[in-house]
Amino acid sequence: MKRRSALWTLVGAGSIGMRAGLNGGKAGLIGAAAPASITAESLRPGIPCGVMVGDPVSNGAMNSVVIWSRTDRAAGMEVEYSGRADFQQALRVKGPTASAETGYTARVELAGLKAGAEYFYRVTFVDGSARSEPFAGRFRTAGGGKSVRVLWSGDTCGQGYGINTDWGGMRIYEAMRQREPDFFIHSGDTIYADNPIPREIVLKDGSIWRNVVTEAKSRVARTLDDFRGAHAYNFLDTNLRRFHAEVPQVWQWDDHEFRNNWSPGNMEGSAPARQAFREFAPMRMRAGVDRIYRKISYGQLLDVFVIDMRSYRAVNTYNRQEKEGPETVYLGAAQFRWLGQALTASRAKWKVVASDMPLGLLVGDGKDEQGRARFEASANGDGPALGRELEIARLLADLKKARVKNVVWLTADVHYTAAHHYSPERAKFTGFDPFWEFVSGPLNAGTFGPGVLDNTFGPEVVFAKAPPKGQANLPPSAGYQFFGELEVDGKTGDMKVTLRDLTGAALWERVLG
Secondary structure, three states: OOOOOEEEEEEOOOEEEEEEEOEOOEOOOOOOOOOOOOOOHHHOOOOOOOEEEEEEEEEOOEEEEEEEEEOOOOEEEEEEEEOOOOOOOOEEEEEEEEOHHHOOEEEEEEEEEEOOOEEEEEEEEEEOOEEOOOEEEEEEOOOOOOOEEEEEEOOEOOOOOOOOHHHOOOHHHHHHHHOOOOEEEEOOOOOOOOOOOOOEEEOOOOOEEEOOOOOHHHOOOOOHHHHHHHHHHHOOOHHHHHHHHHOOEEEOOOOOOOOOOOOHHHOOOOHHHHHHHHHHOOOOOOOOOOOOOEEEEEOOOEEEEEOOOOOOOOOOOOOOOOOOOHHHOOOOHHHHHHHHHHHHHOOOOEEEEEOOOOOOEOOEEEEOOOOOEEEOOOOOOOOOOOOOHHHHHHHHHHHHHOOOOOEEEEEOOOOOEEEEEEOHHHOOOOOOOOEEEEEOOOOEOOEOOOOOEOHHHOEEEEEEEOOOOOOOOEOHHHOOOEEEEEEEOOOOOOEEEEEEEOOOOEEEEEEEO
């Protein structure tokens, strides 16, 4: 697979410069891409969180992406983009004004992009005659017969493990950048709003994990500024900022963007959490549309269906109801209908369901008032299909009836990595076609697992890597941080799945035809 023609490096604390060509396999330091009209730094708008590309979509020969950034004051966003690293023949788009009402975030959609092309972009914020230093990045569009490489993982800055600069920051983001993916799926828990980041954590061996700390991350988030500060904290990491500038992002959310195990039945105080997520996530914003589930079409090889298992579910229960009803709702009627229809209509070779929770792993949520185990995901113990599993069973049966093939599920959430194969030959509910589910994470959080599988849909653990038994919540420095990789061959259409560790080393791989 031919990858990118330019390498990038951080310049100072806030911008990314670029250099065409290779420099001995390493990125070269250069200055900002264009001069600012006012040189006093205090007079310029800042870009403290860098830039992001989001939701890359291909519609035939034409493509579009979202460009996101954040400034430190009310200022207008400008985006230049070009197919050349020197920005010759660049096009300029004037974006919206970032304001206090948007948390000083802004985004524009670049449409009409060529298929299978590399683009370079830079963002500037303008406040009167003051212009920020440009912050640059790049992306590659779908199509052109090229292979596609996608990464996924989840769970950033959980269990109090934040940015440890002594250890090199969030190192897994640099390992992922080195893989040069076409885009990245963040499978949820993009922040841990309910987990403060302390200055130090004493580890079991007596050593100290030292965090970068901020006021907003010193407490559980409750106000809009707290939630915004929790998102902004992650951008203090240079590895993450570099990764975001180069790799298009597809974000979904789970529970820790608000609080642990929340559902619509216990959403009091969730409005600022949702607002902050939508401000920081590099998603398209449509007038009158307030939903996170969506389809990312990436050419003829791949469609990604980003689902939301959080916003429409009923409250967590013992989850063993024998019939579907208000207590068993998981995806919700509208999303369920959308997902089934979109999967059936897809003409892409591979249909990837980006799920914020696993299907077959037991994820507990304490006990109910009768002392029964309460469950957070769909799995509830061995079959038959009960509770939320009834909705999943109905979806899988609909896909079998419609003869939808090559469906793969991706998830994170459980803080280890695994490959699960589901088959009716092993299942209590048998009305579905075999499929794979791949689990990977965390990105920078405590580690747990392995989990226990429910036999309802016949899952088999083909591979798993987790901390040793009895050693839960290990720090990122213990090495149990993981991401996954899908690569669809542009010629054969085969998909290679690789589960990778903190360094990017391959732990397990399988080719699916």
